[in-house]
Amino acid sequence: xxxxxxxxxxxxxxxxxxxxxxxxxxxxxxxxxxxxxxxxxxxxxxxxxxxxxxxxxxxxxxxxxxxxxxxxxxxxxxxxxxxxxxxxxxxxxxxxxxxxxxxxxxxxxxxxxxxxxxxxxxxxxxxxxxxxxxxxxxxxxxxxxxxxxxxxxxxxxxxxxxxxxxxxxxxxxxxxxxxxxxxxxxxxxxxxxxxxxxxxxxxxxxxxxxxxxxxxxxxxxxxxxxxxxxxxxxxxxxxxxxxxxxxxxxxxxxxxxxxxxxxxxxxxxxxxxxxxxxxxxxxxxxxxxxxxxxxxxxxxxxxxxxxxxxxxxxxxxxxxxx
Amino acid sequence: xxxxxxxxxxxxxxxxxxxxxxxxxxxxxxxxxxxxxxxxxxxxxxxxxxxxxxxxxxxxxxxxxxxxxxxxxxxxxxxxxxxxxxxxxxxxxxxxxxxxxxxxxxxxxxxxxxxxxxxxxxxxxxxxxxxxxxxxxxxxxxxxxxxxxxxxxxxxxxxxxxxxxxxxxxxxxxxxxxxxxxxxxxxxxxxxxxxxxxxxxxxxxxxxxxxxxxxxxxxxxxxxxxxxxxxxxxxxxxxxxxxxxxxxxxxxxxxxxxxxxxxxxxxxxxxxxxxxxxxxxxxxxxxxxxxxxxxxxxxxxxxxxxxxxxxxxxxxxxxxxxxxxxxxxxxx
Numbered sequence: 124x125x126x127x128x129x130x131x132x133x134x135x136x137x138x139x140x141x142x143x144x145x146x147x148x149x150x151x152x153x154x155x156x157x158x159x160x161x162x163x164x165x166x167x168x169x170x171x172x173x174x175x176x177x178x179x180x181x182x183x184x185x186x187x188x189x190x191x192x193x194x195x196x197x198x199x200x201x202x203x204x205x206x207x208x209x210x211x212x213x214x215x216x217x218x219x220x221x222x223x224x225x226x227x228x229x230x231x232x233x234x235x236x237x238x239x240x241x242x243x244x245x246x247x248x249x250x251x252x253x254x255x256x257x258x259x260x261x262x263x264x265x266x267x268x269x270x271x272x273x274x275x276x277x278x279x280x281x282x283x284x285x286x287x288x289x290x291x292x293x294x295x296x297x298x299x300x301x302x303x304x305x306x307x308x309x310x311x312x313x314x315x316x317x318x319x320x321x322x323x324x325x326x327x328x329x330x331x332x333x334x335x336x337x338x339x340x341x342x343x344x345x346x347x348x349x350x351x352x353x354x355x356x357x358x359x360x361x362x363x364x365x366x367x368x369x370x371x372x373x374x375x376x377x378x379x380x381x382x383x384x385x386x387x388x389x390x391x392x393x394x395x396x397x398x399x400x401x402x403x404x405x406x407x408x409x410x411x412x413x414x415x416x417x418x419x420x421x422x423x424x425x426x427x428x429x430x431x432x433x434x435x436x437x438x439x440x441x442x443x444x445x
Numbered sequence: 446x447x448x449x450x451x452x453x454x455x456x457x458x459x460x461x462x463x464x465x466x467x468x469x470x471x472x473x474x475x476x477x478x479x480x481x482x483x484x485x486x487x488x489x490x491x492x493x494x495x496x497x498x499x500x501x502x503x504x505x506x507x508x509x510x511x512x513x514x515x516x517x518x519x520x521x522x523x524x525x526x527x528x529x530x531x532x533x534x535x536x537x538x539x540x541x542x543x544x545x546x547x548x549x550x551x552x553x554x555x556x557x558x559x560x561x562x563x564x565x566x567x568x569x570x571x572x573x574x575x576x577x578x579x580x581x582x583x584x585x586x587x588x589x590x591x592x593x594x595x596x597x598x599x600x601x602x603x604x605x606x607x608x609x610x611x612x613x614x615x616x617x618x619x620x621x622x623x624x625x626x627x628x629x630x631x632x633x634x635x636x637x638x639x640x641x642x643x644x645x646x647x648x649x650x651x652x653x654x655x656x657x658x659x660x661x662x663x664x665x666x667x668x669x670x671x672x673x674x675x676x677x678x679x680x681x682x683x684x685x686x687x688x689x690x691x692x693x694x695x696x697x698x699x700x701x702x703x704x705x706x707x708x709x710x711x712x713x714x715x716x717x718x719x720x721x722x723x724x725x726x727x728x729x730x731x732x733x734x735x736x737x738x739x740x741x742x743x744x745x746x747x748x749x750x751x752x753x754x755x756x757x758x759x760x761x762x763x764x765x766x767x768x769x770x771x772x773x774x775x776x777x
Contacts, residue, residue, distance in 0.1 A: 317715055335631065
């Protein structure tokens with residue numbers, strides 16, 4: 124049973140340039156990506172900054188209006204729903220944000236923050252809402268007396284827990300975690316990841332886990348999508364991806380991470396790829412990665428590769444495998 | 446031959462709530478051409494201890510040290526003017542956030558030329574030539590064009606390269622790199638680390654690398670200091686720290702990493718709780734409250750340093766011969 128199916132999702136932002144802003148060009152933040160997430164599954168989305176992973180997450184929960192494509196959530200295509208139709212959907216789909224400092228309103232108490240979505244959705248009476256909020260706080264490892272405190276009284280890890288409690292307030296089925304741990308310290312990261320795993324087991328939650336931390340994504344996800352410049356370049360089950368990664372970008376990304384094991388084995392961990400991510404405004408004609416790719420061929424410069432299933436649900440978009 | 450020898454450095458900040466004891470007796474040594482790493486979580490005092498050496502802390506900071514010996518010169522009793530001659534000249538520093546540490550109002554060239562003129566007494570044209578050399582040394586193409594560009598015109602990776610160029614331009618003996626790759630993407634971070642490694646081999650600079658990323662220090666540093674709550678809890682060469690960690694905090698940090706438990710779907714082992722408040726730091730070992738193997742003595746008394754040989758030094762009561770006998774029976 125699919126929780127979410129994304130088909131050819133496109134998110135282009137218009138930018139105005141030139142005299143009197145008459146020239147309109149498009150920043151293609153997300154360009155034609157497709158994937159599915161089954162119920163109870165965790166999908167990781169990795170890539171460098173600016174590759175469109177956050178935009179994908181935000182387009183899926185309809186904080187943006189997608190330029191094209193379908194978002195089939197729980198059997199309904201929500202890509203073109205208006206706000207009114209989205210309200211019941213939002214109850215089932217929640218988001219945890221990257222920065223626990225800016226995603227909580229500093230003028231609301233933790234209790235008010237957690238209760239706000241319940242009030243909007245008319246889920247509980249005021250008194251029950253308070254009970255529910257304190258129950259949620261204990262779920263995420265905070266205490267009832269924290270209800271009346273303000274966000275500035277908490278540490279980063281505690282704030283992220285408040286953000287998670289807020290997302291859980293709706294009893295959602297699907298949570299988009301947008302870099303939920305990247306602002307936290309290593310020891311606190313492990314606490315939050317363990318909690319997310321436990322909650323997913325308890326409530327049968329489905330996650331889209333967006334992160335640039337490959338080792339953490341590998342740990343938490345059932346399958347992983349690798350994004351580069353608005354495109355999904357490779358997509359497979361986690362173990363399959365790490366055992367037989369195919370796309371040159373995936374290989375480069377994984378070997379760029381300095382690890383303790385490599386250091387102890389005296390292995391050079393960085394097989395460095397040259398250059399930087401080009402601007403998504405004037406995308407190259409062919410494969411988006413061809414300028415940095417060591418295997419780049421003539422064909423890569425002209426023709427954009429299609430996403431191909433090379434067996435066992437392992438998708439790759441590269442001319443080397445066609 | 447030691448380049449830097451710091452003994453018992455203490456830094457406190459006077460704030461409204463009291464005195465924050467950010468660094469509580471840190472001693473470290475850097476040999477010529479060596480690269481050492483200081484790891485720890487945010488707020489453990491790793492950056493503050495380095496900023497204390499450079500004396501670039503705000504006015505409410507109190508810096509005390511038994512001795513700070515740099516290149517044979519005692520720095521503790523030197524006037525600020527003397528230290529400012531060292532900064533950017535003999536000691537270079539790279540900061541975490543390249544966007545805020547470069548001045549947005551001046552061109553790259555202008556900022557690169559400044560230390561050369563001040564410290565090396567170069568003329569304008571000499572400094573410009575050297576600056577362009579430095580830009581190509583850090584593998585940025587078209588140095589002439591870059592010279593007149595502003596920081597906002599460059600990407601994060603390129604700005605960090607400029608920072609490295611700037612800090613190395615006066616041939617410093619010591620380079621302090623404060624989280625140089627934290628703000629960068631993995632592929633760019635790998636490029637920067639490789640660049641630093643190559644430059645170190647070429648120029649023979651000693652490096653102090655401050656980071657929270659254990660993977661980075663493992664690959665870059667020969668000798669590692671682990672800091673917690675203003676104290677160095679464990680130190681040793683890279684191999685002994687990672688293959689034979691002794692302090693529960695070091696062990697905890699390593700087992701927090703998903704890579705440490707392999708690809709199986711086991712749970713991570715987080716360190717529960719949060720670091721102590723440094724306004725009133727605990728009398729005993731600062732890690733007691735979060736330590737799985739804490740004993741009664743840990744709460745009362747700061748452990749002494751136990752030398753395990755080969756420079757592996759651990760500050761933990763568990764290494765006391767009696768603790769081994771007592772086993773796990775006395776957990777608080």
